[in-house]
Structure formats: C-alpha cells, structure tokens
Amino acid sequence: MNSEIGNGHEEKVIGGVQKKSGNTHRKSLKDSLDGELRGFLTDEGQLHTYDDLTKVNPVTPTTVLKCLQARYRAQVFYTHAGCTLVALNPFQPIPGLYSQDVMKQYHCAPQPQESKPHIFIVAEEAYRNVQGQVDPVNQSQVVSGESGAGKTWTSRCLMRYYATVAASSSLMKSQNTVERIERRVLDSNPIMEAFGNACTLRNSNSSRFGRYIQLQLDRSQLLVGASVQTYLLEKTRVASQPTNERNFHIFYQMTKGASGDQRKDWKMLHDQTFAWLPNAEKTLEEDCFDETVEAMVHLGLDAEKQGHIFRILAGLLHLGNITFCSATDESQPCDFEEHSEDFVHNCASLLGVPGQELQTYLRVQTLRAGKQSVLFRPCSLADCSVRRDCLAKVVYAQLFEWLVAFINNSMCAKKSTWCNFIGLLDVYGFECFQVNSLEQLCINYANEKLQQHFVAHYLKAQQEEYISEGLEWSFVQYQDNQGCLDLIEGTPTGVFSLLNEECRLNRASDAKQFRTRLETELSDHGSVSWDKFSTLPHFTVAHYAGKVSYQIEGMMEKNKDPVPPELISLVQKSQNPQLHQMFADRQAEDQGTRGLRQVVTVVSKFKNSLECLMKILHSTTPHYIRCIKPNAECRPLTFKKEEVILQLEACGIVETIHISAAGFPIRIPYWSFIQRYGLMSNLTGVSQGPGENGLAADGTDALAPAVTAVLNAALRSHPLDSSDDVASDRGSALVHCGRTKVFLTNSMLELLEEHRTRARSQRAFTIQCCWHRHQQRRRLARRRAAVLIQAVVRSWLVRRGVLSWNQAATVIQRSWRKWRALMNTLAEAELDDAEDLPEEEELDPILRATGSVQLQSLSEPVMVHGWPMGLALASAPTITVYMTATGFQKVMSALVCLSAHHFRSGEYQVETNQFKQGVASIRALPRGSIRLHYQRSPLLYADRCPEHNRDRVTGLNQILLEGTGVG
C-alpha cells in the first residue's frame, strides 16, 4: 500500500484556489505529542482496532489520520466518528463486504451498533427508527464527499439493503409488490447513471447531477414505492466536454452497443466520429448498452419509446457535427461548412423536425416587432454555435427530466399506501477547479447548506444544549458558515440576488461592471475577497472547506440560460412523439411562470429546489455518511494523508471529533437516569414520570439530589480513591449535572454501567436466594403432605388386609377343625381294627423322641421325614423300619411314602402282600423286618406324592437325597 504525505506548504494552491491547508493542516499533522508519551497513550499497533475516531487517544487530527490509515491498510473501510460514519473508498471490489448474508447479519443483530462499523449499521439504524416510530419518524441519510469518493456506490448499497430488508420481512402476499418495487428502484440506477453520469478526470463514473431518493415504506415498514428528485444536471456537458473528459455514458453506449439495424436507423456508419464524443476509444465498464436497455424494459419503457429516445440522442450527436462558417455577405446568415449539410439533414430527420426550419433557426434570430410583424436577424458565427449548443442542452435536459418523471411514475406509490420514508441524498461534494463558474458556485452553495444542517444538527445543538443546561465547558470553536451563506443567498445583497438582478436588466452582461457592483454591495462581508491584480474579473468566497475563486465572465449568461424561442417552437413541431410530448409540457410551464416573473434564472430555480430539500431534511432524523477519497488517482489501497485530512476538514469530521471527545457526548434526562441507575443507591421508589417531579426554584430538576447520590456512589466505587464525588476534580471531568439532564463522558457511562451490572447481579442473587428458599419450603410442605397421605392409605390398606386375613383364618380354622375332627374320627375307626402295636418302651428311644421314621439300611441308618421316605426306601437294598406313630399324620406320611415306591421297578425290594391295596397297618417285628398290611384307605388324597412325575427325583427330593447321602 502506498502512503504519501504532503510537504506542508503554507498554502496549498489547487486549481488557482487557496485551500485551507496551510498552517492549520501542517499544524494538524505536526501536533503530535512527544514520541514516548504518544507511544504510551496510543498503542500504534492497535490503531486499526478503534471503531470510533473519537476513541483514539489523544484525539487529534494526526492520530485520527493514523487510525484511518491503519484501518485502511488492514482493509477496514468504515469507521465511526461520533454520529457520522466515515467511509474510505477502497477503489477495488471487496469480496463479501456487501453480500446478502452480511445484510442479513446486520439486520438480525440485536444491537447492530455493536457490530463492526459498516454502511449497513447506518441503514439498519434508520430502518429501526422507522419501526420504533420515534419522532421524527422519517429518516434521511446524507451521503457526501468529493467526486469519486464513493457516494453513488454507497447510495446503491443502501438501496440494495432496503430492498433486501423490506423483501425479507415481507409476507408472501406482498412479496410480488416488494419485488416489483425493489427491482424498479434498483433498475432506476443504470438508467439514471447512463443518462446522468460521465467519465471525468476525477471519476470514471461521475454523477453529473444531485439526487434525493425517497424510499417509501408502509405501516409494516415494507418498501412500497420510491421517488427520485434530481438537482442541477450538468447539461453543458452534452455540447462541451472538458479536456480529457467524456460526454454522458449513454452516447458511448449507443455508438458501441448498437445493432446493425439500429445504426442504420440512427444514421451512424461504423467509422462515424462525432465531435461531441471525445475519448470514444476509451472503453469503460459503464459502456454497457444492454444493461441500460434491460433496465428500461423493466421500468416499462417499451421498444417504441426506446426507439424515440435513441433517435433523439442520435439526432443530438449529428447536431454536434454541424459547424458554421462566415457568409461572404455579412447581411446573410452564416453558411454551413461543407460536410455539415448531411448532418443537418440527419439531425432534422432523427429529431423529426422540418429540415429547412432547423437550418434557418440555427442561424437566424427572430425578433418580434409588435404583435404581428416578425423580423429575422442573421446570427454571428459564435451565436450560431451557441444556438446549436443551446438546442442540444435544452433537448437533453428535457429528456433527462422526462426520464426521471417516467421512473417516478413507475416506482412511486400512492400517498395513501405509504406513511414513512427513508431519504438518501447523494450530492456532489465541494468543488474547486482551475476555473470555477456558476455550476461550482451552486454546488458549493449546496454543500454549505448541508454543512449548516450538519452543524445545526450536531455541533450547534450540542453547544446550545450545554449552555441551556448551565454547563460551563470550554467549547471547541466550530466554523459557523452562516456568514458565507448570507454572502451567497442573502437578500437583497447576496451574490445570487445581485446576479438575478443583473440578468433581469435587459442589457448585455459586462463582467467587469458586475464585479464592481459586487465589490460595492458586498464590501462588508468577511467571507468574500478580491484579487485586485487579477486580469480576469472574479470574486473569492471563503467556504467552510476552503477558499474558491469564481470567474464572473459568462456567469450571467449561464444564469439566464436563454433558449431561443424559435428553437423551442421548432421541437414542438417534432414528429417524434417523445420530443413533442416533452416540449408540449414545457410550453405550458414556461408560459405560466414567465407570466409571474420575467426570467426564472438557474440560481433561483436551484435555490428553490434546495430550500425544499432542506425543509425535508429538517423534518427528518438525519444520518451522515462522509465518503473519503484516499487518493486523487483512484488507485486501489493507496492512502494519501494530505488529501484525506483536507477532506476530513471539508466535511466537518475534525470538528465532530473534537466536540465528541472533549465534551460530554452522552446526556440523559434525570428521570430516565434514575429509572436506569436508581437501583445503585436503592432509589427504586422514584416513580414519577418525566417532568412530573417539576423543577426546583433554581430551575434544576427536583431529582437532582437523587441523581447526585447515584453518581457519588459510582464514583466512590473506585478502588483507589473512594473519596471522589461529583464536585471533585475527577468527578467534574467525568460528569456534569445540568438543569434537567446529566452529562456524561464515555468513561463515566462505562463506570455507571459496570456499577449497574454489579447492582443488578446482587439483586438477582437476592431474588434467586428468596426463590430457592421459597421453593425449598414448598418442597418440604409437599413432602410432608405426601408422607401423611401415604401413612393414612397404608394404615387403611393394612386394616383392610388384617380384616380379610382374620376372616380367612377363621374360615381356615373352621375348615381345618372340621377336617381334623373328621380325620380323627376316621383314624379312630380304622385303628380300632388294627392289631396291637409294640409297647412304647420297646421302641427305640430316639424314635420316640423324634417322632420320625428311621430307615435302617445295611450300611447306615437313614432318617426320613414325611413322604420322601419312599425314596429312601427305594435306595436301600434292605430296609428295616422302625416307627413311632405318635401321630396319625406320621402314620399317614409313612403310608404315602411306602405307597409311592412301588411305582419304581427293580432297584429295591419291599415285601408286600397286597400290592394293589393301601397299607392297612404296619407292624414292626422283633427281627427287624417290617410287615405291611395294605388295604384300601379312605384317605385317597393322602396317597399322593406332590411330585406328579414320580419317576424322577427332583426338587425337594433331590435336596433331601443329597442331604442324606442317599443315591
């Protein structure tokens, strides 16, 4: 990246004009602090990270410039400067900087201003202001800067942003309308640029007109329409182009992009050259005919209308090739040069006007003598050229105006459908050339007006507010340009008034005479000066951005902008419907206005339209975007400090920075302050609305003590110095309490915010504790209630269970008793038949004691309880059974066991004599053998083994067998 610093001449002379770059700027650039201290205050390595120029430390033009340069080097092109956005032109497309995703990102951000500085922040801020309906709801964005700084580019980006944002938030129903309007708004750009832009020395796509675009939004902030207002088209360019510059793009587009048929129609041969198309060999990306035609189609300009328009333009090109030569007889009109005959003919044919009349009126002036008689006076050679140029200028200007009206018709919504608007003002920046004339005076006057608006909005408003709030603060002196404005627009002794007066006097204009008049009338004005030694009459105006010297010669003629009436009548006869329509309207207009005031001069027209614009601006919330051209050669990524600082001063950024940084940029009404920060000193009880609290006797808001308490609390939170308060030195440097507002520096605001965050987190903690306690209590109470309910239910269930068990037990007992009684009876009856059992004393005492049956195998005795005895028997080869039949159940068990084993075959031997019958009695014989007497038992169920599959030893049997070692 290149970086060039100027050599700091006392006075920089640009185009014969003294720019305010001398002492001031050199001082600005050298007002740097001592190197070590500067290094301590500002980390130069981090300069590119500063998003706001008012935050660099210390805020001087030098550091600001360095910051901008560092950011530019890091390819960061947008930086805030207080309420203004500074946009540096990269002079090369930056991928992804304006993509749809980036637009959506800014649109959806909760706090867009906290994102990286971007043109979309300004766009979104304006859009949200409309959404929030904060007064004044309508918004305007003033994009300014010198030629080539990027104003048109920025306006295009803003338009694309709104088209996207409005479309993205639209409902399906309105999608078509939004797309249609959005498309049309965007399509108006290529047309306006083709007809209104040209390649100049300073910018290859320079807008030669100013424009104010109004984007109309409905209640839901959808884009429903748009309108364009244009200012001061540089129509002289049609007929005369400054050296090395070009005509309007549309002419080159036509000659380069026309088809064979079109060329034929427009009478343009391939090798045809046109005097009004200099530098035609230069090919620019703006020479894109197809794009213009496509946009025309989208906007509703059909092929027929386009044909008429292009024929008019081609006619003008042929007109430019007409040249004159003096007639041999001086009383006769000038002659056409030889080659011009064809061009006159072509021109007449393309414009659809009678060829003969065109030839006449280009060279002859008609003078009315009374109502009837008309005199013809041949024009001088110079006048002939002037008349030719006049015709071209008036036709082109009228065509441009018609196009703008057509675009407006196709985009503008009905007044009933929109309620708010966002306006984009793209105006030419401050201009000063070698030779400056009426155009520059008008342009610089417009810039003065806008600067005043800026000053009124920001700088002046700040100062006035400080004063009205009783704030004692040494202000940075800003340049009030009211003096300069009075010089230009003042009545009756302003430049414009005197110029108009001169034009209305029906006499030949004399520059020297007018200069003397100006000098006499304006001698008291401090903003005008005269170079007594200059040969050319001129006057020098001290504009806010520097001194500009205006040449008086030709100014009056330009102001009158006379159009020979015979030429107007000629085009009114045109067979070209477009041309005819354009001038039919003009006639009505001219007649009406001329009736009221003899001459409507250029400056009075311009002044009126500017006043309307200023009225609109004053009724809206303004946003400022200052485009900066980092180098005059339009080289990518080249930053020239000297050129940038001039522009920063010219657009008032330096003043903005000073005021923002030195003063108290934040001001909050007392009531709002208490609302936000009252919690820091437990002032939450303050509930009055704004203004309800009234003012104290000295005009101070009655909330002042409360505010002071909050501020003191914040100031005393300083870890090192807790004795600070509002009145202390540190306090008064950070904050000031006005009559109704608190004025804060950024650092005080940060301190307050920090304090507030802490206070809020303390409150949040307390609330959380209370809430947890409350939750805990509720949980405990619920648990207790649940336990109680469970206890009651369980006891009820137990009671119910016990009751049913009791009943069941009673039933079982009863049944059991009944059954036992029955068994007893049966057993008794059975045992009555049995033979005598051995005496009790003969039994083994063990058997008697245990009540068990002992099965004596040959190897070892086996004790068997209950029915598994059968198995034991089965596994013993020879068995001797001793039984103590102390109970009937035991006997029955033995019976069951013994009855079971007979189903097993072969492995053991049991002596039975009644195999198929049940055991009727058991006898233990003295020799150790057992004798079983079977008979059918009435207790059939007792024979049954619980195991159905008697062949297998499973379950308890298995366990028992294992336990006893059987098997």
Ligand SMILES: Nc1ncnc2c1ncn2[C@@H]1O[C@H](COP(=O)(O)OP(=O)(O)OP(=O)(O)O)[C@@H](O)[C@H]1O
């Ligand atoms: N943000 C940008 N990114 C890339 N290139 C840019 C940007 N802004 C401007 N340019 C380049 O700078 C050129 C000049 O910009 P633009 O035409 O917008 O200037 P201007 O201020 O409107 O000039 P004028 O007053 O002469 O119309 C553009 O053609 C474009 O090439």
